[in-house]
Amino acid sequence: DAGITQSPRYKITETGRQVTLMCHQTWSHSYMFWYRQDLGHGLRLIYYSAAADITDKGEVPDGYVVSRSKTENFPLTLESATRSQTSVYFCASSEPRGPPRETQYFGPGTRLLVL
């Protein structure tokens, strides 16, 4: 688990500000994911990436931007934060060439509060 880290762990920001959440993994996993966790909704996929420079939208991508210039990093940017983006954000990674092929390993999470 120590192989995937997120920063910051806690963040308070204001409506309209740009915020970037960082995710770093040391396993050289090909796949990386961003989820948000909200009460009553479970974990919802925001964006995912199959490799460096390959990203795609998940279930709830609006208001978010991602990039992946290096395999180990997958930052998530909120371009103009809104109160509805207050949430706990989890990054995850997996290696499809496995085994275990499908297991996703989660980072410790970032708690974001938008005032």
Place this chain on the structure above:
Amino acid sequence: GENVEQHPSTLSVQEGDSAVIKCTYSDSASNYFPWYKQELGKRPQLIIDIRSNVGEKKDQRIAVTLNKTAKHFSLHITETQPEDSAVYFCAASKNTGFQKLVFGTGTRLLVSP
């Protein structure tokens, strides 16, 4: 797209009792069903998974069953202990070359001593 429903949302049991959490999925092409456990303030962690070519899988006190015809799968925890208290999430995905998980909404399990 895939939709996963999970029940119950909360479950309270006495230590030593069994607990069962049920999930249904909508996409008959889904073939991989993991279960994640999330303790308070912690990250989700995989506890067991099952593939569609298997009907049941056990690992000590936990087991998962899959009914492909009915499109539902269940997590069974026997001899529950206080440390089993957590939120449990089921998920489903299909092998399209990329394992994109769709999660249920979670079950909060409370095991009372």
